[in-house]
Amino acid sequence: MGAFAEWQPEYAARGISTFPVVVDDKLKKPAVKGYLKIGLPTSSQLALKFPAHEALGIACRRNKLTILDVDTTDERELADGLTKHGPTPFIVRSGSGHFQAWYRNGGEGRRIRPDPERPVDILGDGYVVAPPSMGSRGRYAIIQGSMDDLDRLPAMIGTRVFAQPATSLSEDKPKIVDQSDKPIHRVSGMRDGDGRNNSLFTRALRQARLATTKEELIQMVHHANTQFAEPLPNEEVLSVSASAWKYKQAGRLMVTGGEATAVIFQSDIDHLWDRPNAISLLIRLRLAHGHRNGGEFALSSAYAESMDMSVPTFRAARDDLADRFFIKIVHPGGRGKNDPPIVRLL
Template sequence: MRAGLFEHWQAEYAERRVSTFPVRPDKTPAVRGYLGIGRKASEQMAMSFPDATGIGLACRRNRITVLDVDTTDERILADGLAQYGDTPFIVRSGSGHYQAWYRHNGEGRRIRPDTRVPIDILGDGFVVAPPSQAIAGVYQIIRGSLDDLQCLPKMSDASDKSSPSLSAGDSEPHPVTANIRSEPGRTILLGQGRNDDLFRQCLKLARTCKRLEELMDKAMEYNRGYPEPLPADEVLKVIASAWGYEVEGKNWVGYGPRLVMEATLVGSLAAADPRAFALLSILRLQHKADGTFILAKSMTETLKWSINTFRGARDALIERGLIECIHAGGGRPNDPPIYRFKGVNL
């Protein structure tokens, strides 16, 4: 039987260690939790959505940053490559716009870093990937091949332009952005600072809005408070992005750090072995997915567990292939065992 579009290309991307998810023709994700999808979950979606006509990928998750050139003007693309560096992988969207792909280097999601140029830096969120079939047309690779995804260069001029994490505190504005004080308690930003300020404000407002139209009214009113308000179409883009975070349960502004767990893992582990699930949750919350951590019996004091309970939970995670010991320890005083996370869905 011939594979459908998403089923076929999901496998092609997976061979290059890129996890994808199905996208509708209107370029909206067909599944929830798409920003956290790993390759195992992606493979399952290929069986559930074999004939989906669109392919999406989470930028940060797959260590990819996209220079999104929102125009058909090749001169703008050339200028973007001159500023941010050349890349072997370039895509033309169904509407004739361009994407230049790079290796992720900490970039955030920046809408119009230079308000005079229709270019966005997408180091977070998701992008529609080739050869997706959207309403406007087919996404095509016009330079390179999927094999180039494993050797993409980093952007040469974007390390200081990444937007703050949604769960982080306030950060310094971009160094070229001018700040002025226009009303008590509110710092109004010019340039790209307006986008960041409005986006964060929209995330705060979205938590109190029941409908998108309500958020639009409040955001438009907030925008009018800038000495130089953003254009209406730009405001609508910011609103749509913030509302997307809200309806997908990704709006964490004001709530502090959050832990994302795969639904399949919750279903298989939480009920079967709640102690192991609790231990894994604590470890993921405290340690980076690609880092190492100490897992010694002294942890029982913090958890208030017996040593047998602790060892049982630890061993269950090892047996399920969720963690692995890379250093047994005990060879000398103060030589604890060291572990790391295992698997792709971290």
């Protein structure tokens, strides 16, 4: 009997539904579709259908879990994370020696590298591979606590984030905003049809290679913005500059041949392995809107033609991204030709 079938009842006894996961080299992918919506009855049936699978996954949001995912073997990063987000009785070490600290979900959402300088993710959406799964480099193990602690996990603290205020080009004092459910910047009424927004972001990525400080980058982007016949608002300059500087700090400046490159993480592929059209749409959206830091934009069916997709295929890809927490549909649209869906990237 594999780890999934053996441990599915243990998690189910604590109200947590699990599903089988396939581990192939470095890739971890669910063995079934609809895994983010699986409840306890279906989970029990899957244990009978997949008796030999050696890895199991848990949908975080459905099971009211948030995982502090420390993507390094450095225990100091784990200690720093526990200091920032509070102690928890349940800690896991993956087969590769990385760490998971488990908390009760408080609506944290799925945030990959919220601090670009730290190898830490906050997983309140999506899924996580759970112990005692066998990974490509070894078995996941509980190194602190026991299964009984899953009934009394604490809530995570310290999940508020910093963002730059959209007031003036010279002001650089951060303000506190709420966590993932609220946008850091909301650019109202902005239209991207003329390409100014994307053009400015591409320029910001190139200039970030040369800038030595964030303030210097803002001035460079501001100067580039003045070259447009109709410059963009100052808040857009600040938003674009902040995003480009974050890419620089994280070592993710990838501008080749004058073009910006979208960043796709391995975890993105893990979550969308069975939805290639959704991956294509995600890449397109990150290229066009990834610098908005949570700002909202229209996602009409015009994208379908630009991506050589049928409208039903495009809508299915859009819905997959929403179901798996890559985008949030703020307004569903549909009340006429000039009422497109409004979304934001998560």
